[in-house]
Amino acid sequence: MAKIQLNGKKVVINSKYSILDLLKKYKLANKKIAVEHNGVIVPKVMFKKKYLKNRDRLEIVHFIGGG
Amino acid sequence: MKKDIFKVGGKSLKSRLIVGTGKYKSLLETAKAVKASGASMVTVAVRRVNILDKKKPLLSDYIDPKKTIFLPNTAGCFTSEEALRTLRLAREMGGWKLVKLEVLGDKKTLYPNMIETIKSTKILVKEGFKVMVYCTDDPLLAKKLEDNGASAIMPLASPIGSGLGLQNKVNISLIIKHSRVPVIIDAGIGTASDATIAMELGCDGVLINSAIAQAKKPIIMARAFRDAVISGRNSYLAGRMGKNYFATASSPSKGLI
Numbered sequence: 001m002a003k004i005q006l007n008g009k010k011v012v013i014n015s016k017y018s019i020l021d022l023l024k025k026y027k028l029a030n031k032k033i034a035v036e037h038n039g040v041i042v043p044k045v046m047f048k049k050k051y052l053k054n055r056d057r058l059e060i061v062h063f064i065g066g067g
Numbered sequence: 068m069k070k071d072i073f074k075v076g077g078k079s080l081k082s083r084l085i086v087g088t089g090k091y092k093s094l095l096e097t098a099k100a101v102k103a104s105g106a107s108m109v110t111v112a113v114r115r116v117n118i119l120d121k122k123k124p125l126l127s128d129y130i131d132p133k134k135t136i137f138l139p140n141t142a143g144c145f146t147s148e149e150a151l152r153t154l155r156l157a158r159e160m161g162g163w164k165l166v167k168l169e170v171l172g173d174k175k176t177l178y179p180n181m182i183e184t185i186k187s188t189k190i191l192v193k194e195g196f197k198v199m200v201y202c203t204d205d206p207l208l209a210k211k212l213e214d215n216g217a218s219a220i221m222p223l224a225s226p227i228g229s230g231l232g233l234q235n236k237v238n239i240s241l242i243i244k245h246s247r248v249p250v251i252i253d254a255g256i257g258t259a260s261d262a263t264i265a266m267e268l269g270c271d272g273v274l275i276n277s278a279i280a281q282a283k284k285p286i287i288m289a290r291a292f293r294d295a296v297i298s299g300r301n302s303y304l305a306g307r308m309g310k311n312y313f314a315t316a317s318s319p320s321k322g323l324i
Contacts, residue, residue, distance in 0.1 A: 007115040027121050032132070034113075034159040036152075041159050059115065061156050063126050065097055066112025066142050067087035067227070067276035 005057045013052060020047040022058070033062045071304065073272060075249045076165040076197035076218040078136060081107045083266065084296040085138065085251065087276025088126065091285065098129040100279055103289035108136040110167055110274065112143070113153045113160075132161070138199070140167040145180070147187040154191060165218070166191070169201040177227040177254075181208050185215060192216035201253050204238040206245060213248050220246055221274065224265065225255030228277045232261040236268060243269045259288070259295035266299025267307070 002015045006022075013022060019042060023029040035042045036059040042050055052058070073080045086106045091097040101109055109130060117123050130137075139157030141150040147170060154166045168187055172180030179201055185208070191198045192215060199219035200212050209220045222242055225231035232255065233239065243250050249271035256262055262273045275292055282288035 007118055009118065011118075026116075026118055028116060031116075031125065032127055032160050033116060034156040036156060041155055043159065060118070061113050061160075062116050063111040063137060063139065063157075063160070064114045065088035065091060065094070065126055066114075066140055067089040067110055 002052060002054045002056075004052055004055070007059060015053075017052050018048055019050045019052065019058070022052065023047065023060070026060075028060060031062065033060050035060050071300070073249070075251070075272070076199065078108075078165060080136070080272075081105070082293070082296070083272040083300055084262070084292055085110065085272060085274040086279060086289070086292075087140075087274065088130070089142075089276055090280035094124055094126060094129040096285060097126070097280075100285045100289040101130055101135065103286045103293065104275075104279065105293040106135070108138050110138045110140045110142075110276070112140055113157050136165070137161075137163065138165060138167050139163050141169045143171070144169065145171050147183045147190070150183075150187050151190060154196065155194075158196070164195060165197045165199070167199045167201065167221070179203055179223070181205070185211060188212055188215050188217055199251070204235050204242065206238060206241040209242045209250075210245055213246055217248060219249040219251050219271075221251045221253035223254040224252050224261065227254040229255050230257030230278060230281075231255055232257045233264055233268075236264075239265070239270070240268055259291040262292055262295040263299035263302070266296055267302045269303050272296075 002013055004011055038057050073083045082105045084104055084106045085108045086104045087110045088097050141153045144150040150170050157163050170180050170183040171177050188198055188200055197218040199221055200217045201221045204222040224233040251272040252265040252270050253274040256275050256278050265273050279285050279288045
């Protein structure tokens, strides 16, 4: 198990989880989103290779209505 | 007559009206208003995904980014760092290079912080972004933005969401005269006639959000703005008559009985 900070909330995930695994879990894998891992933007091609570890900070963002 | 094309940041737009997608009652109402406005570009915000609600509808379920150009905006950012972070994430989301920069300086007036804005513009241009920039109506600062590579100058008509309309026509006219990039009025427009006035002055476009979203009937107001922008543009292209202090009769005096 690993404890991560996902969009400001504490979330427990399996150890050996990649970003892609996490996106799948939240049904976001095919959505227009962007991911920041510990303050660094992760290119889409790296989602599969980037594994999450304890105390990682992850931000997943998307477009919403705005002015 | 030569075709009147509105080009900004390398994109040709069918309408000179750009609309925001915030403050609507629902995403359905947003989509309907956008359609009624005839706009081919909409501003959008970048925010955290709601991870607790997997079924929450998305903006892109209602407005197709393939048909309508999404213009990612940094609304709500108060520092250069926040704005840069937001736009880099937006670019990563789907290759968006054309963006709207907005760095605010004060919570009460939402007035732009021009020092941070100019600083951010420089960095974004260097990184290959095409930046449309929200700014004050100061002609010298607007010029400075253009000199630093801004793709469009977006001066405020009055504070964001105030609905006070165009408060400084003289400054906006000066900005238009001195700019080689499009000048788009952003913020403060209250009603359709305000947009017409801006277009008659020679603005290349207007960006409207609150005036449509907060109208009693947003979809009808969206239509009003569509027509107001077209009218204002035509009026500008036609060139208004001169002003006289005294009356000039419309009917000929020759042949009077």
